[in-house]
Amino acid sequence: MCGRFILTSAAEVVAELFDVADVPTLTPRQNICPTEAVGAVVFDAEASGRGFRGLRWGLIPSWAKDPNIGARMFNARAETVAEKPSFRSAFKARRCLVVADGFYEWKKLDRGKQPHRIGLSEGGPFAFAGLWEHWQGGDGEPIDSCTIITTEPNELLAPIHERMPVILPPEDYAVWLDPEIREASVLQPLLRSYPAEAMTAQPVDSARFRRKPG
DNA sequence: CCAGACGTTGTT
DNA sequence: GTCTGG
DNA sequence: CCAGACGTTGTT
DNA sequence: GTCTGG
Numbered sequence: 001m002c003g004r005f006i007l008t009s010a011a012e013v014v015a016e017l018f019d020v021a022d023v024p025t026l027t028p029r030q031n032i033c034p035t036e037a038v039g040a041v042v043f044d045a046e047a048s049g050r051g052f053r054g055l056r057w058g059l060i061p062s063w064a065k066d067p068n069i070g071a072r073m074f075n076a077r078a079e080t081v082a083e084k085p086s087f088r089s090a091f092k093a094r095r096c097l098v099v100a101d102g103f104y105e106w107k108k109l110d111r112g113k114q115p116h117r118i119g120l121s122e123g124g125p126f127a128f129a130g131l132w133e134h135w136q137g138g139d140g141e142p143i144d145s146c147t148i149i150t151t152e153p154n155e156l157l158a159p160i161h162e163r164m165p166v167i168l169p170p171e172d173y174a175v176w177l178d179p180e181i182r183e184a185s186v187l188q189p190l191l192r193s194y195p196a197e198a199m200t201a202q203p204v205d206s207a208r209f210r211r212k213p214g
Numbered sequence: 215c216c217a218g219a220c221g222t223t224g225t226t
Numbered sequence: 227g228t229c230t231g232g
Numbered sequence: 233c234c235a236g237a238c239g240t241t242g243t244t
Numbered sequence: 245g246t247c248t249g250g
Contacts, residue, residue: 001223003233033250034233061220063227071249074233075222085220085228106233108224115234150222163223211235211250 001075002128002148002165004209005032005103006117007039009125014039014099017125018173020052031209032100034058034074040130040146041097043177050177055096059147060135061086067135070145076131078151078166078191082184087147090131092182097127097173098148104204107160115209116160118201120167129166129176129191149191156196167194 008030011023018041032038037054044051060070073086081087102119120126132146153164168176172190175181 001233003223005233031234035250059221061227063220068248069221072223072233073221077222080221087221089227104233113234147222206234209234 001105001150001161001163002103003034003074005100005128005165006030006119007032007099007125008101009099014052014125017170018050018052018097018099018127020050023052032057035071038146039099040132041099041127041173041177042094042132043179045179052099053144055098055130055132055144055146057098057148058145059086059090059131059133060143060145062089062133062135064135067137067140067143070135070143073145073147075150075163075165076147077163078129078149078188081131081149081191082188087131090133090147091184091187093179094132094134095176095179095187096130096132096146097168097176098130098146099125100128101125103128103165105157105161105164105201113206115204115206116201117204118157118160118164118199121198121200127168127170127173129168151191151193154193154196154199156199156201157193160201164193166191169194 008028015023058070059073129149136142150163157164
């Protein structure tokens with residue numbers, strides 16, 4: 001699962017890792033929530049290459065009447081994403097890389113819950129496997145939104161939570177973003193747990209998630 | 215045929 | 227939009 | 233995901 | 245407890 005994450009890298013670092021040229025200045029964010037704008041790398045048909053863009057986190061199916069349905073579509077299960085009505089068309093044609101420097105998972109304890117910050121040992125940004133979708137209401141603004149795919153946790157994450165987001169290594173970026181690839185038999189094998197030995201997890205203070213100071 | 219569902223969690 | 231259930 | 237709210241009418 | 249907003 002992944003319901004909160006971090007993006008603090010500078011635009012230049014993101015541009016180099018993902019080989020995109022048009023990354024705008026990025027405000028460091030330690031607590032990105034569902035329904036907020038996230039940074040994503042997508043296939044840009046006009047440029048016949050990659051582009052960086054903002055997407056609303058929480059995928060709104062194109063057929064949804066109420067865009068608020070997207071608020072709880074912030075994750076999609078790797079095991080079922082190719083078949084679920086809300087995700088299958090995006091899985092075939094609109095995959096993306098959601099840019100992050102870390103994410104949070106909450107471990108349930110006998111008393112309360114303990115958030116952990118998780119990231120790559122080597123530091124730096126990485127890519128969640130994502131999907132995006134276009135939505136157009138009757139008279140409202142169109143919205144492009146996205147979801148982050150989850151899978152089983154690795155050995156590091158298993159004690160903390162039952163799911164973890166799929167992190168794609170750079171060698172998988174090209175296949176994941178290629179819109180001509182549509183076969184689940186090619187795509188689904190990419191949706192695996194990132195190696196535990198390359199990740200770190202540390203408890204953090206719950207106070208950082210409060211909305212109001214005090 | 216039309217009407218209604220379509221998702222993720224976690225918790226019971 | 228597309229599938230399922232009635 | 234968590235934090236914060238948690239009402240009343242009437243109308244579709 | 246459950247829903248909404250971010």
